[in-house]
Amino acid sequence: MKKAFWLAGATILALAQPALAGDTIKIGFVSTFSGPTAVIGNDMRNSFELALDHLGRKMGGKPVEVLYEDDGQKPDVGKQKTEKLIQSDKVDFIVGYIWSNVLLASLKTAVDSKTFLITSNAGPSQLAGELCSPYVFSTSWQNDQTPQAVGTYMNQKGVKSVFLIGPNYAAGKDMLAGVKSTFKGQVVGEEYTVWPSQLDFSAELTKAKNSKAESIFVFYPGAAGVQFLNQYAQAGLKGQIPLYTAFTIDELSLPLQKDNAIGVPGAQQWVNDLPFPENKKFVEDYRKKYTGLRPTFYGAQSYDAANLINSAVVAVKGDTSKKDEMKAEMEKANFKSVRGPFKYGNNHIPIQNFYLQDVVKDADGQLSLKTVATIVKDDQDRFHDKCPMKK
Amino acid sequence: MLVLVEQSLNGLQFGLLLFLLAAGLTLVFGIMDFVNLAHGSLYMMGAYFAATFVAWTNSFVLGILLALGATLLLGIALEFIALRHLYGRDHLDQVLATFGLILFFNDAVRLIWGPAGLSLPLPAWLTVPVQIVPGVFYPAYRLSIIVVALAVAALLYIVVMRTKIGMLIRAGASNREMIGALGINIKLLFTLVFGLGAALAGLAGLMQAPILTVQIGMGENILILAFVIIVIGGIGSIRGAFMAAIFVGMIDTLGRAFLPDLLRTVLSSAAASTAAPALSSMLIYLLMAIVLVVRPEGLFPAAKR
Numbered sequence: 001m002k003k004a005f006w007l008a009g010a011t012i013l014a015l016a017q018p019a020l021a022g023d024t025i026k027i028g029f030v031s032t033f034s035g036p037t038a039v040i041g042n043d044m045r046n047s048f049e050l051a052l053d054h055l056g057r058k059m060g061g062k063p064v065e066v067l068y069e070d071d072g073q074k075p076d077v078g079k080q081k082t083e084k085l086i087q088s089d090k091v092d093f094i095v096g097y098i099w100s101n102v103l104l105a106s107l108k109t110a111v112d113s114k115t116f117l118i119t120s121n122a123g124p125s126q127l128a129g130e131l132c133s134p135y136v137f138s139t140s141w142q143n144d145q146t147p148q149a150v151g152t153y154m155n156q157k158g159v160k161s162v163f164l165i166g167p168n169y170a171a172g173k174d175m176l177a178g179v180k181s182t183f184k185g186q187v188v189g190e191e192y193t194v195w196p197s198q199l200d201f202s203a204e205l206t207k208a209k210n211s212k213a214e215s216i217f218v219f220y221p222g223a224a225g226v227q228f229l230n231q232y233a234q235a236g237l238k239g240q241i242p243l244y245t246a247f248t249i250d251e252l253s254l255p256l257q258k259d260n261a262i263g264v265p266g267a268q269q270w271v272n273d274l275p276f277p278e279n280k281k282f283v284e285d286y287r288k289k290y291t292g293l294r295p296t297f298y299g300a301q302s303y304d305a306a307n308l309i310n311s312a313v314v315a316v317k318g319d320t321s322k323k324d325e326m327k328a329e330m331e332k333a334n335f336k337s338v339r340g341p342f343k344y345g346n347n348h349i350p351i352q353n354f355y356l357q358d359v360v361k362d363a364d365g366q367l368s369l370k371t372v373a374t375i376v377k378d379d380q381d382r383f384h385d386k387c388p389m390k391k
Numbered sequence: 392m393l394v395l396v397e398q399s400l401n402g403l404q405f406g407l408l409l410f411l412l413a414a415g416l417t418l419v420f421g422i423m424d425f426v427n428l429a430h431g432s433l434y435m436m437g438a439y440f441a442a443t444f445v446a447w448t449n450s451f452v453l454g455i456l457l458a459l460g461a462t463l464l465l466g467i468a469l470e471f472i473a474l475r476h477l478y479g480r481d482h483l484d485q486v487l488a489t490f491g492l493i494l495f496f497n498d499a500v501r502l503i504w505g506p507a508g509l510s511l512p513l514p515a516w517l518t519v520p521v522q523i524v525p526g527v528f529y530p531a532y533r534l535s536i537i538v539v540a541l542a543v544a545a546l547l548y549i550v551v552m553r554t555k556i557g558m559l560i561r562a563g564a565s566n567r568e569m570i571g572a573l574g575i576n577i578k579l580l581f582t583l584v585f586g587l588g589a590a591l592a593g594l595a596g597l598m599q600a601p602i603l604t605v606q607i608g609m610g611e612n613i614l615i616l617a618f619v620i621i622v623i624g625g626i627g628s629i630r631g632a633f634m635a636a637i638f639v640g641m642i643d644t645l646g647r648a649f650l651p652d653l654l655r656t657v658l659s660s661a662a663a664s665t666a667a668p669a670l671s672s673m674l675i676y677l678l679m680a681i682v683l684v685v686r687p688e689g690l691f692p693a694a695k696r
Contacts, residue, residue: 036508190664192668194668198668199612203401226508230510230602234532236528256510258512
C-alpha cells in the first residue's frame with residue numbers, strides 16, 4: 001500500500017517534470033475559435049502554426065508548446081482563459097486577441113504576473129497610452145492608425161463630408177475617432193450600433209442616405225462587414241454615396257462579399273502582395289498548407305508574433321527567466337516582418353507604413369486585395385505621448 | 392417626414408420577420424406546451440438550405456421553395472424522431488434536450504457546410520431600390536419581405552380562424568386534454584403544428600439570409616427576441632405574436648433611428664452616441680418588463696378555459 005503510494009507520487013512528479021524544468025517554450029494563444037467569427041481565430045492559428053513550422057517548431061533550441069484557448073468573443077471569457085493560461089499553465093508568452101474589449105479585460109492579469117503579452121490584432125488606444133506596459137508588445141497597430149490613414153486618403157480624394165458608422169465597443173470608438181482626427185471635411189453624422197448582436201443596419205443606412213453626406217466610412221470586422229456591404233448595395237447606395245472602410249474587407253469576408261466589395265477602398269499595414277521575400281514565403285506556404293484558404297492581415301500579424309517571440313527566446317538562448325533581456329531584444333524588432341521592416345515606439349506599438357488597398361480579380365479569376373499606394377510612411381500612433389515609458 | 396416613413400418601413404420589415412419566427416414558437420409553446428429552444432436552429436437550417444438550393448438550381452424562387460419544403464420535412468422528422476418523446480416531461484427536460492439540439496445542429500452545419508458561412512446572392516430584380524412615394528426609395532428586397540410576411544400572416548389567420556384544422560389548433564391551445572378526449576388524433580395534430588412552426592422559422596431564416604450572412608449560430612440572438620415577443624403578445628396567441636412583433640420591430644428600429652438625436656439634445660454628443668445604442672437595445676426588454684407587471688398573461692392572450 002505504502003509502495004503504491006510512493007509509486008503514484010513519483011509518477012505524478014515525473015509527469016509534472018517538464019513544466020517545472022522549463023525544457024519547453026510554453027505559449028498561450030487566446031483568440032475566437034467558436035461562433036461566427038471563429039474563421040478569424042482559425043486564420044490566426046493557421047498562421048502561427050505555419051510560423052512554427054518555418055522555425056522547425058523550436059525556439060532557442062527548445063521545443064515549443066502552444067495552448068490555444070477560445071474567448072468566444074466575450075471579454076469575461078477571455079479574461080478567464082488568460083488567467084488559466086498564466087496561473088495554472090504558467091505560459092512564458094501569451095499571444096492573440098482579436099477584440100479590443102477582450103484584450104482590455106485580460107490585460108491586467110498578464111501585466112501583474114509579468115508575463116509577456118503579444119497582441120497580434122487588438123490595439124485599443126488605452127494600451128498605446130496610459131495602459132502601456134514593458135510586458136506588452138503589439139505586432140499589429142493601434143486602432144486609430146488605420147482609419148487615420150483612410151481619413152488622409154479621403155482628404156487626397158477631396159471628399160468634403162462623411163457619415164461615420166461603427167460598432168459600439170472599444171475598437172469601434174477608436175476607429176471613428178481615428179478618421180475624425182485626420183479627415184479635414186465635415187463629419188455630418190456618427191452612428192454606433194450594438195455589438196456584436198446587431199446585424200441589420202437599415203436604420204443607420206437610411207440616416208446616412210438622408211444626411212446628404214458625400215461619403216460613408218464604416219468599420220465592421222468579420223461577418224458584420226459582409227452584412228453591411230450587402231445592405232449598402234441593396235439600399236442602392238453603391239455608386240450613389242462612396243464607401244470607405246477599415247478592417248471591413250479581408251480575405252475571409254471577400255469570398256462572401258463578392259462583387260459588393262469591388263471599388264470599395266480600405267487601408268492596411270499588410271497586404272498579401274507586399275514585395276518582401278518573407279511575405280512571399282508566408283503567403284505561398286500558407287496557401288500550400290491550407291488548401292483553398294488565403295491568409296489575412298490577422299494571420300500575418302500572428303505569423304509576425306511567433307517570429308518576434310523567437311527573436312527574444314533566441315537572444316536569451318532559451319532561458320525565459322531573463323525577462324529584461326527578452327524585453328530589450330523585442331524592442332529592437334529584430335526579425336523579418338512580413339509587412340517589411342518596422343521599428344517599435346516607446347509604447348511597443350509598431351511605427352509603420354499604411355497602404356491603400358483595393359479589390360481586384362487576380363490571375364486565378366478570384367477576387368483578392370491589392371496594394372495600390374502608400375498612404376502614410378512610418379506612422380506612429382497619436383497616444384504614445386501618454387505612455388509613461390520613455391525610450 | 393420622409394425619413395420617418397422610411398424608418399417605419401424598416402421597423403415594419405424587421406417586425407414582420409420576427410413575427411414569422413415568433414408565430415411558430417408561440418404555436419408550439421402554446422398548443423403543445425413545449426419549450427423549443429431549437430427553433431432558432433430551424434431558422435438557421437432554412438437559411439442554409441436556401442443558400443444551397445439556390446446555388447444548385449440557379450434559380451432564386453425555385454431554391455427558396457425547395458428550402459421551405461426541406462425545412463418543413465426537417466421539422467416533421469425532428470418532431471417524429473426526438474421531440475415527441477419529451478411532451479410529457481418537465482419544461483427543464485425540454486429545455487435541456489432542445490439546447491442539446493442547438494449544439495447538434497451547429498456542429499452538423501459545421502461538418503456539412505464548413506465554419507466559414509455562406510452567402511445567398513439576390514437576383515438582379517430584387518437588388519434595385521424602388522420608389523414607393525415620391526422621394527422615398529426603398530430596397531426592393533426589404534419591400535418583398537414585407538409583402539410575403541403580410542401574405543403569410545393573412546394566410547395563417549385564415550387557416551387558424553376559418554378552417555377545421557385551425558379550429559383544432561385553437562381548441563388545443565385552450566384545452567389540450569379535452570380535445571384528446573373528444574377523439575382527435577392529437578399526435579398527428581402536434582406533428583402538423585410543429586412542422587408548420589418549423590416551416591415558418593425556415594421562411595424567416597431564408598428571407599433574412601440575403602440581408603445577413605448565412606452562418607452558424609445565426610438563430611440564437613434572434614430567438615431571444617422571439618421569446619420576448621411571445622411573452623409580450625401572450626403565449627399561444629398568433630394575433631398577440633403579430634402585434635407584439637410589430638411593436639418590437641418598430642421600437643427597436645425607431646429607437647435606433649431617433650434616440651441618438653433625442654439624447655444629443657440633453658447630453659454631450661459623445662456620451663449620446665455611446666448611450667443611445669445601449670439604451671435602444673434595452674427598450675424592448677423594458678417593454679417586456681412593463682407588460683409582465685401590468686398584464687402578466689400578455690397583451691393578447693389566447694382564450695383559456
